[in-house]
Amino acid sequence: xxxxxxxxxxxxxxxxxxxxxxxxxxxxxxxxxxxxxxxxxxxxxxxxxxxxxxxxxxxxxxxxxxxxxxxxxxxxxxxxxxxxxxxxxxxxxxxxxxxxxxxxxxxxxxxxxx
Amino acid sequence: xxxxxxxxxxxxxxxxxxxxxxxxxxxxxxxxxxxxxxxxxxxxxxxxxxxxxxxxxxxxxxxxxxxxxxxxxxxxxxxxxxxxxxxxxxxxxxxxxxxxxxxxxxxxxxxxx
Numbered sequence: 349x350x351x352x353x354x355x356x357x358x359x360x361x362x363x364x365x366x367x368x369x370x371x372x373x374x375x376x377x378x379x380x381x382x383x384x385x386x387x388x389x390x391x392x393x394x395x396x397x398x399x400x401x402x403x404x405x406x407x408x409x410x411x412x413x414x415x416x417x418x419x420x421x422x423x424x425x426x427x428x429x430x431x432x433x434x435x436x437x438x439x440x441x442x443x444x445x446x447x448x449x450x451x452x453x454x455x456x457x458x459x460x461x462x
Numbered sequence: 463x464x465x466x467x468x469x470x471x472x473x474x475x476x477x478x479x480x481x482x483x484x485x486x487x488x489x490x491x492x493x494x495x496x497x498x499x500x501x502x503x504x505x506x507x508x509x510x511x512x513x514x515x516x517x518x519x520x521x522x523x524x525x526x527x528x529x530x531x532x533x534x535x536x537x538x539x540x541x542x543x544x545x546x547x548x549x550x551x552x553x554x555x556x557x558x559x560x561x562x563x564x565x566x567x568x569x570x571x572x573x574x575x
Contacts, residue, residue: 390568393563446555447555449511449556449563453505453506453507455504456503
């Protein structure tokens with residue numbers, strides 16, 4: 349069974365440029381998460397989707413970050429414009445609904461903003 | 463969600479049993495304890511989850527005392543490949559907890575030859 353797929357794995361951009369990350373969750377997983385992980389820290393939730401609906405985006409900096417999951421499967425996270433402080437690893441995870449706190453994480457996209 | 467406290471780092475040698483303890487004094491009645499493992503350049507991976515007493519799977523054991531204010535992840539006979547960061551998380555299960563997991567800094571385990 350394929351795991352969570354993310355692309356690109358690495359991205360280097362200059363500040364003020366836009367950037368987008370793509371995630372394909374495990375087939376059948378209705379819940380999708382985007383996390384941000386800074387060096388030496390644990391992941392922090394940015395947004396959670398139940399199918400197409402963003403049910404928790406309280407931690408998403410909405411002035412520059414946006415996300416979508418139009419058909420309830422793949423998702424895209426966008427930053428526009430990027431700032432130096434956005435350099436981090438962006439992780440996507442998916443899970444089945446209910447019964448366990450097991451989330452399946454992708455390998456992440458390492459973003460470097462110069 | 464209950465806050466957790468765990469050691470920042472631990473060292474061990476190959477073949478030893480490693481026990482990582484996590485404190486969660488404010489754990490709520492409905493909260494479960496979940497442990498994740500993260501290797502460099504990879505996303506976290508679920509290891510084990512429990513509510514009370516002892517849970518064992520093919521990878522690890524989780525010991526939870528009766529008061530549930532702490533828990534211990536036990537890794538038997540570690541190898542170099544067990545070098546990773548281990549996160550302890552406490553929270554209710556979906557759908558009640560809305561799936562939100564709060565990761566702390568985790569414990570960096572270094573296994574030496």
